[in-house]
Each structure stands twice: as C-alpha cells, then as structure tokens.
Amino acid sequence: xPGPRRTQQERSATTRTRLLEAAYECxxxxxxxxxxxxxxxxxxxxxxxxxxxxFPTRSALMAGVVEDVVERRLEVLTTLGPTEAAPPSSxxxxxxxxxxxxxxxxxxxxxELWVAARTDPELRDALLPLQERIFTTVHRRVTRxxxxxxxxxxxxxxxxIDLLTGAHLAGILRPRAGTSAVVEAWKLTLRQLSDxxxxxxxx
Amino acid sequence: xPGPRRTQQERSATTRTRLLEAAYECxxxxxxxxxxxxxxxxxxxxxxxxxxxxFPTRSALMAGVVEDVVERRLEVLTTLGPTEAAPPSSxxxxxxxxxxxxxxxxxxxxxELWVAARTDPELRDALLPLQERIFTTVHRRVTRxxxxxxxxxxxxxxxxIDLLTGAHLAGILRPRAGTSAVVEAWKLTLRQLSDxxxxxxxx
Numbered sequence: 001x002p003g004p005r006r007t008q009q010e011r012s013a014t015t016r017t018r019l020l021e022a023a024y025e026c027x028x029x030x031x032x033x034x035x036x037x038x039x040x041x042x043x044x045x046x047x048x049x050x051x052x053x054x055f056p057t058r059s060a061l062m063a064g065v066v067e068d069v070v071e072r073r074l075e076v077l078t079t080l081g082p083t084e085a086a087p088p089s090s091x092x093x094x095x096x097x098x099x100x101x102x103x104x105x106x107x108x109x110x111x112e113l114w115v116a117a118r119t120d121p122e123l124r125d126a127l128l129p130l131q132e133r134i135f136t137t138v139h140r141r142v143t144r145x146x147x148x149x150x151x152x153x154x155x156x157x158x159x160x161i162d163l164l165t166g167a168h169l170a171g172i173l174r175p176r177a178g179t180s181a182v183v184e185a186w187k188l189t190l191r192q193l194s195d196x197x198x199x200x201x202x203x
Numbered sequence: 204x205p206g207p208r209r210t211q212q213e214r215s216a217t218t219r220t221r222l223l224e225a226a227y228e229c230x231x232x233x234x235x236x237x238x239x240x241x242x243x244x245x246x247x248x249x250x251x252x253x254x255x256x257x258f259p260t261r262s263a264l265m266a267g268v269v270e271d272v273v274e275r276r277l278e279v280l281t282t283l284g285p286t287e288a289a290p291p292s293s294x295x296x297x298x299x300x301x302x303x304x305x306x307x308x309x310x311x312x313x314x315e316l317w318v319a320a321r322t323d324p325e326l327r328d329a330l331l332p333l334q335e336r337i338f339t340t341v342h343r344r345v346t347r348x349x350x351x352x353x354x355x356x357x358x359x360x361x362x363x364i365d366l367l368t369g370a371h372l373a374g375i376l377r378p379r380a381g382t383s384a385v386v387e388a389w390k391l392t393l394r395q396l397s398d399x400x401x402x403x404x405x406x
Contacts, residue, residue, distance in 0.1 A: 029322065030322055031235075031236070031318070031319060031321070031322045031323075032234075032236070033234070033235070033236030033237075034236075034322075108321065111318060112318065112321075114372065114375060115234070115314060115315065115318045115375075116234060117375065118234070118311065118314075118315075118375055119232065119233055119234045119237075120234075135373070155385075155388050158385055158388075159366060159385070159388075159389065159392070161369065161373075162365075162366045162367075162368075162369030162370040162373065162385060163362060163365045163366040163369055164365075164369065165365075165368070165369030165372055165373070166364065166365030166366055166367065166368030166369035166370075166372070167365040167369075169317065169368055169369070169372065170338070170364075170365065170368070172317060172318075172320065172321055182358075182361055182362070182365060185358050185361075185362075186362065189362070189396065192396070193392065193395070193396070
C-alpha cells in the first residue's frame, strides 16, 4: 500500500489540476474575459507565486486551459453514447452523440475560447493544433458509428456536426422547442440521404 | 434647400450614430469584454457626459448595440443576393446568400453578443426579442428565394442556416479550404433533397 506522503511531483500535479479546474469554472461562469490570472488564483485558493510557478503568464495559463478543455470534450465523447459492449449502428445514434456533446459544459467552454480567439491571435495559435485534433477525433469516432459501407458517410458526419453546432448556437438564445424539432427532422433526412446513396429514393 | 444649421434633434441623432459606430468597432476589434463605456467614449471622441446622455449605463449602451447589430445584419441580407430586378430561383442562391451574410462583420459582431449572453442575463434579455426578429426575417427572406411549391422548403432553409453557421464557426479556426468543400457538398445535397420530395430520387 502506498504511504500517506506524496512526492513533490504528485503535489505539483495536484496543484496544476486544481488551477485548471478553477480556470474552467471561471470560463463557464464568467466567460473568457473574466478568466484572469487573479480570478483563477482566488478561486483555486493558492498563492500568487504558486500559480505563476505553473503558469508564468496569462498566455501560458490559457494554453493549459485550451488543452484541458479539449481533453474534457474528448472525455465526454468517450463516455457518452454507444460502447464496445453495446455497439451502435444507426444514424440516430450519431446525431444523439453529437447533440449530447454540444450540450456539455466542455463545449460551452470551448465556444468561449473559440470566439475569443477571433480577436486574440495568441489564443488562436494555441487553439489551432488542438482544435484540429478534436475535429479529427470527433470525426473518426462519429464515422465509426455510421455506416462504414457508405462512401458518403464522412460528408454526412460533417453535415451533422456543422448543422447541430449551428442549431445549438441558435438554442443558446431561442427557446429549446424549435431546436429539437430541427434535430429530429435531421435524423429523418439523414435516413433518406444514406438510403438514396444505396438505392432509389421513395416518395 | 436646407440651411447649414441643424436642429438639436439632428445633432443628437448624429451623435447617437457615432457612438453606436464606435461601439460596433470596439466589438469587432476587441470583443464584447473590450466594449466598455470608456473605450466607446474614447473611440467616438465625445465627452463622458455626452455618452451618458444617450446611454446612461453599459446595459443601455449594449441594448443600443444589440439593435444596431441586428439592423446591420438585415441590411446585409437586403443588399446581398438576388434583387427584384434579377430574381433568384435555385437553392444555390439560398446557400450563397446565407453563406455571404455569415462572412460579414455584422455576423461576427452578433456572435460576440451571442456568446457573451450566455453569462450575461441582462444582455440575453436584450437580445432575445431582437434575435427572434432576425431569425424570422432571415427565414422569410431566404424561404422566398427557395421553391415556394416545396412543402419542405422551410425545414431545408433551417438546415441550411444551421449547417452553414456551424461550418462558419469551424472556419474561424480551421483553414478555409475544408469549409467551402462542405458548402459545395451541401448545395448538391439540397438539390437531391428538394428533388426527392417531388419525384423519386436517382442514384
């Protein structure tokens, strides 16, 4: 059994995790602009020097946050939806998986970073490579759920991700009812689109 | 011919326009958090008291900005795309109109407000009724371009707006190439979808 004493490295990792957790909460509660070094320090309950040891600048902190948010989104995608034990097969599952990830706090945090990156070149540079990674991972994971036989599957996955992202964005302001109608209608359309690539469509 | 002297009311309207123009530029250059009363005052080059006369609080200023941004988006939609003299007819025109509006600075400004509204209830309350207006107007205007005979047109318009919004959002970070591929593929798909609702689909 491991003893109660932790190594310096373990303590350091715990502090880093706590700082990133605090930054994530700041991002969700107040948005990107409110996620300052001071606010994160206060929420994490650590000394200024401790924060600066881990993240010497706000940019360094934000680079850590960007990576953390991507990890959280990937975790949501792994946890949600079908598993190896209960394999999926329909386009409905694909739509549900993408839609549920979009409702997660991790996506709300990612959206904050995304929009802030438009006016913050440094944040943009930190986001770009990681964002590519999440796009690729989401795509691969979602495409695996879809019909592998269908050569149009990657494009239909792309349509699904883009369409649901737009619908989710509209839903931030609009009442929910209209939004889920779009999601249900898209499920029907996907069925039609994946059908017509194999055999003739019906009326 | 009107004389060179303007009425008090005209001067007041000019100042209000100048303040909203300055706020719009702040929003585009630095995002929502950077659009403070002080920054707007400085950019407009007016006295603090002049700004406060028009907009007594930041909330009042933001309510003005929200309305201004909606007006700008509607203007873009009116200016862009087909006119009465050169009527449109295809779904390609619909896609082009929506896509071009999304590339406008007015949409970038709206996105800033939109995302900020998630964590700012007052801004959210100001946005909601106006956002409904723009959704309705866009929808009506775009649906008029589409085939009025097709009972599925309103839903296809909704798909188009949501899908292109999501693709545009992804494009803020990703290279452009992949984004326009999605737009072109969606044009083909729309053709297929609007076809199959009238007669049988083909391979």
